[in-house]
Amino acid sequence: MTDDQPTQASNSPEPDSTPPAEQPRTRRSGRVGSLVRMGIMQMTLLAILALFLWQWFDSHRQINNLQQEVARRLSEMDGNNRAGMTLVKQEQESMRELSTKVAMLETQNAEMQNQRAALSTLYQDLSGSRDETVLADVEQILMIADQQLQLSGNVKAALIAMGQADDRLRRMDRPALNGVRKVIERDMEKLRALPGVDVSGISNQIDNLSDAIDAMPLTQELRLRQEGASAAASAPVAGETYWQRFWREMWQQARHLVLIENTRKRALPLLSPNETFFLRENLKLRLLSARLALLSHDDTVFKHDLKTAQGWIQRYFDVKSPAGAEAVNTLRKLRASSINIELPDISDSLAAVRNYRISLSRGAR
Numbered sequence: 318m319t320d321d322q323p324t325q326a327s328n329s330p331e332p333d334s335t336p337p338a339e340q341p342r343t344r345r346s347g348r349v350g351s352l353v354r355m356g357i358m359q360m361t362l363l364a365i366l367a368l369f370l371w372q373w374f375d376s377h378r379q380i381n382n383l384q385q386e387v388a389r390r391l392s393e394m395d396g397n398n399r400a401g402m403t404l405v406k407q408e409q410e411s412m413r414e415l416s417t418k419v420a421m422l423e424t425q426n427a428e429m430q431n432q433r434a435a436l437s438t439l440y441q442d443l444s445g446s447r448d449e450t451v452l453a454d455v456e457q458i459l460m461i462a463d464q465q466l467q468l469s470g471n472v473k474a475a476l477i478a479m480g481q482a483d484d485r486l487r488r489m490d491r492p493a494l495n496g497v498r499k500v501i502e503r504d505m506e507k508l509r510a511l512p513g514v515d516v517s518g519i520s521n522q523i524d525n526l527s528d529a530i531d532a533m534p535l536t537q538e539l540r541l542r543q544e545g546a547s548a549a550a551s552a553p554v555a556g557e558t559y560w561q562r563f564w565r566e567m568w569q570q571a572r573h574l575v576l577i578e579n580t581r582k583r584a585l586p587l588l589s590p591n592e593t594f595f596l597r598e599n600l601k602l603r604l605l606s607a608r609l610a611l612l613s614h615d616d617t618v619f620k621h622d623l624k625t626a627q628g629w630i631q632r633y634f635d636v637k638s639p640a641g642a643e644a645v646n647t648l649r650k651l652r653a654s655s656i657n658i659e660l661p662d663i664s665d666s667l668a669a670v671r672n673y674r675i676s677l678s679r680g681a682r
Contacts, residue, residue, distance in 0.1 A: 451485055452674040458482040459501075459667045466660050472508050479505050479666065493673070500669040507661040519611055519651060526647055527604045530597050533644060534635045600629055607651075616657030623652045 462478035465471040483501050486494045607622035627648040634641045 448489065448491070449674065449677060451489055452670060452677065455482045455485050456667065456670050456674065458485075459663065459670060463663050463667060466663065472511055472660070475663070476505060476508050479508075479663065482666075482670075497666075497669045497673050501666040504661065504663040504666045508663075511660070516611060516656075519654065519656070520608055522647055522651060523604050523608045523611070526644055527601050529640055529644065530600055530604075533630070533640045534638050535593065535633055536635050596629070596633060600626055603629070611656055614656055614660075616655060619656055620652050623648050627652070 458478050459482050462475040462482075465474045465478065479501055483498055483505075486498050486501075603622050603626040607619050607626070610616075610619035610622060627645060630636065630641060630644050630648070634644075636642055636645050
């Protein structure tokens with residue numbers, strides 16, 4: 318029985334070994350732990366709430382930025398749409414202009430097609446009779462040569478035109494045209510036999526004379542220079558004695574005691590600068606008129622204008638100066654030359670070609 322007691326004693330529950338004074342401390346620590354856990358939970362909730370608020374504000378800010386970006390994109394799209402509409406209008410106007418130009422080009426193309434058809438028809442009509450066409454060209458060339466002779470007296474141009482006409486007839490190689498060619502050759506020999514007139518040389522002389530008018534001295538300028546020289550001679554000389562000045566003045570007065578003048582010669586008035594300018598310009602116009610008369614082979618007008626110009630130079634200009642003397646000599650030589658040429662008539666060549674053309678057309682009928 319003694320061995321069984323300790324075993325029973327060990328299986329029975331042990332009493333609370335905590336002293337009574339430590340039990341309230343344990344309860345307080347439990348409350349503190351509870352308060353700490355509650356504080357942690359509150360802080361967690363506040364952190365979650367703060368995170369939620371931050372996410373809400375960030376989402377709101379992003380939404381606002383997105384709205385602003387959308388508004389900006391919409392405004393840009395609106396501007397692009399307006400620019401696109403403007404470009405579309407411009408393209409439409411350009412298309413309308415292009416359509417108008419295309420219509421005009423089509424109209425012009427149609428007109429050109431009609432003209433081409435008309436020219437083709439005309440060419441076919443003319444090519445039906447090659448000889449008649451060549452004769453028509455030769456007749457036209459001879460008419461031009463006749464006009465050159467009658468209007469301007471251009472013998473060289475007439476000879477060139479008649480040479481072209483004869484060359485056309487020669488290339489046709491028709492024995493029946495030999496008579497026509499002989500008539501043309503005879504008229505060309507008449508033109509070659511004409512005395513030559515150096516129109517270009519005479520024209521150059523007139524141009525040179527007209528250019529020298531501005532530098533040609535006037536008679537009144539020479540008189541003023543002589544009076545100035547006399548006044549300078551009568552002026553007192555530095556260092557001259559009384560008797561020397563007396564005898565010099567006596568000698569000058571003695572030299573002017575006898576004056577010989579031509580009373581029939583009309584004294585020329587002094588010309589003002591404006592009158593001098595118009596005198597030179599009128600003289601140039603006279604020379605220009607003589608040059609035009611030279612080109613038209615009008616001998617009467619040519620010599621009359623040269624005579625008038627020579628008279629003005631001898632009256633108003635100093636003919637003793639080199640420029641004046643040369644001008645007078647040039648005018649005298651030009652007046653002695655003859656520019657009057659009796660031009661022959663080439664109507665025989667024109668009539669021969671015309672008669673052959675008429676006979677050819679009658680034979681074709």
